[in-house]
Amino acid sequence: MKFNHLDYAVQIEDLTVAYDAKPVLWDIDLTIPQGKLMAIIGPNGAGKTTLLKAMLGLLIPVSGTVRFFQETENSLHKLKNKVAYVPQSGSVDWDFPATVLDIVLMGCYGRLGYIKRPGKKDRDAAVQCLRKVGMEEYASRQISQLSGGQQQRVFLARALMQTADIYFMDEPFKGVDVQTEKAIILLLKELKEAGKTVVVVHHDLQTVPEYFDWVTLINIKIIASGPVEEVFHEQNLKKAYHNSGNLLKSAV
Amino acid sequence: MSPQFEIQLIAVIVAVACSLPGVFLVLRKMSMMSDSITHTILLGIVLGFFLTHDLSSPFLIAGAALIGLATVWLTEILNRTKLLSEDASIGIVFPLLFSIAIILITKYAGSVHLDTDSVLLGELAFAPFNRMVVFGYDIGAKAIYSAMALLVVNLAFIITFFKELKVVTFDPVLSAVLGFTPALIHYGLMALVSLTTVGAFEAVGSVLVVAFMIGPPTTAYLLTDNLKRMLFLSALIGAVNGISGFYLAVLFDVSIAGSMAVMTGLIFLIVFVTAPNRGLLSSLRRRSRQKLEFSKKTLLFHLYNHEGSENEAQEAGIHTLGVHFHWDTAFTDKIVRYLLKEKYIMLDKDIIKLTEQGRSISNAEYNALFSD
Amino acid sequence: METIFYLLKDYTFQTVALGSAILGLLSGVLGSFAVLRKQSLLGDGVSHAALPGVVMAFVMTGSKNTEVLLLGALISGLMATLFIISIVKHSRIKFDSALALVMSVFFGLGLVLLTYVQKIPNSNQAGLKRFIFGQASTLLQRDVYFMAICGVILLALTLLFWKEFKLYIFDSEYAKSLGFPAHKLNLLLSFMIVMVIIIGLQTVGVILMSAMLIAPSVAARQWTNKLWIMVVLSALFGAISGIFGTMASSLTAKLPTGPAIVVIISCIVIISVLFAPGRGIVQKIAHRNNLKQLLKSEGGDRNVPTI
Numbered sequence: 001m002k003f004n005h006l007d008y009a010v011q012i013e014d015l016t017v018a019y020d021a022k023p024v025l026w027d028i029d030l031t032i033p034q035g036k037l038m039a040i041i042g043p044n045g046a047g048k049t050t051l052l053k054a055m056l057g058l059l060i061p062v063s064g065t066v067r068f069f070q071e072t073e074n075s076l077h078k079l080k081n082k083v084a085y086v087p088q089s090g091s092v093d094w095d096f097p098a099t100v101l102d103i104v105l106m107g108c109y110g111r112l113g114y115i116k117r118p119g120k121k122d123r124d125a126a127v128q129c130l131r132k133v134g135m136e137e138y139a140s141r142q143i144s145q146l147s148g149g150q151q152q153r154v155f156l157a158r159a160l161m162q163t164a165d166i167y168f169m170d171e172p173f174k175g176v177d178v179q180t181e182k183a184i185i186l187l188l189k190e191l192k193e194a195g196k197t198v199v200v201v202h203h204d205l206q207t208v209p210e211y212f213d214w215v216t217l218i219n220i221k222i223i224a225s226g227p228v229e230e231v232f233h234e235q236n237l238k239k240a241y242h243n244s245g246n247l248l249k250s251a252v
Numbered sequence: 253m254s255p256q257f258e259i260q261l262i263a264v265i266v267a268v269a270c271s272l273p274g275v276f277l278v279l280r281k282m283s284m285m286s287d288s289i290t291h292t293i294l295l296g297i298v299l300g301f302f303l304t305h306d307l308s309s310p311f312l313i314a315g316a317a318l319i320g321l322a323t324v325w326l327t328e329i330l331n332r333t334k335l336l337s338e339d340a341s342i343g344i345v346f347p348l349l350f351s352i353a354i355i356l357i358t359k360y361a362g363s364v365h366l367d368t369d370s371v372l373l374g375e376l377a378f379a380p381f382n383r384m385v386v387f388g389y390d391i392g393a394k395a396i397y398s399a400m401a402l403l404v405v406n407l408a409f410i411i412t413f414f415k416e417l418k419v420v421t422f423d424p425v426l427s428a429v430l431g432f433t434p435a436l437i438h439y440g441l442m443a444l445v446s447l448t449t450v451g452a453f454e455a456v457g458s459v460l461v462v463a464f465m466i467g468p469p470t471t472a473y474l475l476t477d478n479l480k481r482m483l484f485l486s487a488l489i490g491a492v493n494g495i496s497g498f499y500l501a502v503l504f505d506v507s508i509a510g511s512m513a514v515m516t517g518l519i520f521l522i523v524f525v526t527a528p529n530r531g532l533l534s535s536l537r538r539r540s541r542q543k544l545e546f547s548k549k550t551l552l553f554h555l556y557n558h559e560g561s562e563n564e565a566q567e568a569g570i571h572t573l574g575v576h577f578h579w580d581t582a583f584t585d586k587i588v589r590y591l592l593k594e595k596y597i598m599l600d601k602d603i604i605k606l607t608e609q610g611r612s613i614s615n616a617e618y619n620a621l622f623s624d
Numbered sequence: 625m626e627t628i629f630y631l632l633k634d635y636t637f638q639t640v641a642l643g644s645a646i647l648g649l650l651s652g653v654l655g656s657f658a659v660l661r662k663q664s665l666l667g668d669g670v671s672h673a674a675l676p677g678v679v680m681a682f683v684m685t686g687s688k689n690t691e692v693l694l695l696g697a698l699i700s701g702l703m704a705t706l707f708i709i710s711i712v713k714h715s716r717i718k719f720d721s722a723l724a725l726v727m728s729v730f731f732g733l734g735l736v737l738l739t740y741v742q743k744i745p746n747s748n749q750a751g752l753k754r755f756i757f758g759q760a761s762t763l764l765q766r767d768v769y770f771m772a773i774c775g776v777i778l779l780a781l782t783l784l785f786w787k788e789f790k791l792y793i794f795d796s797e798y799a800k801s802l803g804f805p806a807h808k809l810n811l812l813l814s815f816m817i818v819m820v821i822i823i824g825l826q827t828v829g830v831i832l833m834s835a836m837l838i839a840p841s842v843a844a845r846q847w848t849n850k851l852w853i854m855v856v857l858s859a860l861f862g863a864i865s866g867i868f869g870t871m872a873s874s875l876t877a878k879l880p881t882g883p884a885i886v887v888i889i890s891c892i893v894i895i896s897v898l899f900a901p902g903r904g905i906v907q908k909i910a911h912r913n914n915l916k917q918l919l920k921s922e923g924g925d926r927n928v929p930t931i
Contacts (some may be wrong), residue, residue: 013576014333014554014567014576014577016520016546016550018546020539020542023546023549026553026860027550027553027554027557054784055904056800056801057800057801058797058800058801060579061578062543062550063547063550063576063577063579064576064577065575065576065578067373085793085797085798085801086796087797091795091797092794093662093794096660096794096851097660097845097848097849097850097851097853097854098794098849098850098851099849099850102790102850102851103794106790106791106794106795106798107789109788109791109799109802109804110802110803110804112787114784114785115784115785115787116786117787118787121634142849144849158798162802176668182396221711259635278718278721281718281720281721282720283718283720283721283723283724283725284665284668284720284723284724286724286728287724288727291831330897333805333897333905335842335845335846335897335903335905336845337659337662337664337844337899339662339663339664339665340664340838340842342664342665342717343664343665343667343668343835343837343838343839344835344838344839344842344890344893347831347832347834347886347890348835348887348890350831350832350883350886351832351835351882351884351886351887351890352681352883352887354880354882354883355879355880355883355884355887356756358878358879358880358883359878359879395904407731411793415896457735459672459728459731459831460728460731460732460735462727462728463725463731463732465729466724466725467725467728467729468719468729469721470717470721470722470725473717473721474715474716474717475715501736504736504740505739505740505743506736506737506739506740507735507736507738508742509732509734509735509741510732510733510734510735510736510739511732512731512732513728513729513731513732513735513736514729514732514736515733515783516725516728516729516732517725517726517729517730517733520725520729524711524714524715530715530716532714532715535714535715536714542698563649568851
């Protein structure tokens, strides 16, 4: 597992995160190569979402550094438009007075910076992003009327709006219908084709080989990370999920 | 009984009586409902007063208790429409009822003698003027007896329904399954809160009733996990607030009720800072100790992970470590010094190495974490 | 009709109505933010907590100028907010208990200071109590100027950071991931909300200020699904109830302004919750009945619950 160091999208070194004295992530070293579609998997409480948030700089680690591309320092601020984040759709209040288009437009706020408002060009781009997730005709719909799957698609469109190079997604398949799941995975593969790096916190082991080409197994520390065909086998899964391996046999 | 003693007695009884239902309000996260009720009972008092023209009539108490319940009910109706959030519902109902009360009082201020100040702000110092006379004998201030009655009612309710209150507070779903109607206990408690506010406003004013209802239980909550002990501690803290507030008021010749509220705040502050386990000092101390301990563990674990690897010189170098961990130099030095002193690590030129002892410790840590 | 005509030309009425309108407008705008971020009751806490600041400012300066007193109110209001935040952060006490405790203790301290001031010889403290119940009729022209200046600043800030506030309130973590300083936005927004509360003390008083913050925006929310329309409507509702409340209190003998404003804005809330198209209760019930009728005519079971 040696990469040319110029090829990484994210490089994590010695990352430790703790809540009070309880380690959530411990001494994580992880390199995510560019242009991969990567799943982060692990049991509940393994620190998957925490890893995502630590990479995004949303929480302060006990130790460690996160670098993007060729940057030498923790540098999320400079790179804010290179990195897109798709949070879990349950993390916000969907009764907020806004239309679908309003939410998608938030994706360009980082690029616009302070004071400047989104213009017609941005609005057109937002409609384009909605078309990509199959939600074009919902543009003027109030967000409280969306189903779970539609909410997830709107968040995805918002991330597309950022025209980022790396996409971080927190369980995008959670609680969505089959149709949405298919639409999302198609989109992820498209992003990959375009040379983007996509990192997805994933729950469903069955679909890992089908959806992803790179996988990281974690349980507080990194169990294994690499191409799906090399790393995603029962032995590693057992290590990650301790001895609940029989549950997963069908997955491999 | 001297007036001084009578005032203290009333202060203590009122404070204790208020703190008891307050415990359940705090635990059920309904503190702001008490704020709401203490404002709206003014409307009940006004309406009752219009009927009876007597500030000590039992109709006032009934009216106020009814309005208190109506407040809770209206708030819940609004909340149930799901058109607005719970706190917004509270914030709409009580100002409206309160405004109506103020308008009524101002409008008919000439024909009735009801002073908004006395209801909202209260004045304990005047309590001894109102005597209880039975068969021509003066048997003490009226307020002593009304406060006593209040305390007895509160105690009786809590003792009788202790089990139900406990279940409803900690697990409303279970209580519904068990066949207690949570709504009944809920409205019972709310009626108690309204009654208590009515009973206490004459002495301390309705705004400050909130301080006596919420202050002692919140303070006690920092000291214990046991419901019975929390009730007892709240009553005790309430009594202490009452007496110390009285002396503060005498000292500076200021409002007694206000001083009691100030003492409530002060005693809370002292407990908040110094309480064992949950106090600010002990939790800050614990947190910084945890941070130190955890950083030590992190470093040991890191060394253990990279022991013998090809880039050990980089990963465990005393000068490069800080960069890797994103720690500043001072902090890195501190952690390394600690570990050196404990003989878990040693320095081999510029590379940090685990000692035998350090290795077995990290190994044990590792196993504890990853092999359940 | 003629009375209204004369009233509109009355100088005092113009001053008070303008002041109430400005307050309604500002609390409508910033109240929308407070309600959307689920901090409706913070206004109640901050306004109660402002009382000791008002009295302290008077004790220390001897001045009864509105700006001086409001500066004191601002300081103690912010202190109370800080207390509440740190109690919640550093202990297991929940927000509502911390709020109730801090506001009532601060209010108690205010009363203590008030009774203390009464004892100081030669100090005419009359007029301090107007902050408890509010007395719009004591608004002077310079008070209204002061409110107008604060209002312009607050509105300018709202316009300037509109996009950021919207983003932050909807999804603060996402705002952070885009590189916006969520913590600073939070502080700025809280500060602006506290400012409005303080400005409102003189007009509607400590106890009713929370209604001014909550009611216009709750009413406005029912009529629209767009944030900017909600904020504009909320400002409008606030201003209208300010003006009409003042009018009602001028035309009727012994009708205090603050409560009158609150009653009017509460009526607007009730009408909105009942009749607003789309969300309103009346329409929902009608819709449900229609469904039942439909089911009945289709021969279905009427007892099947409908949405």
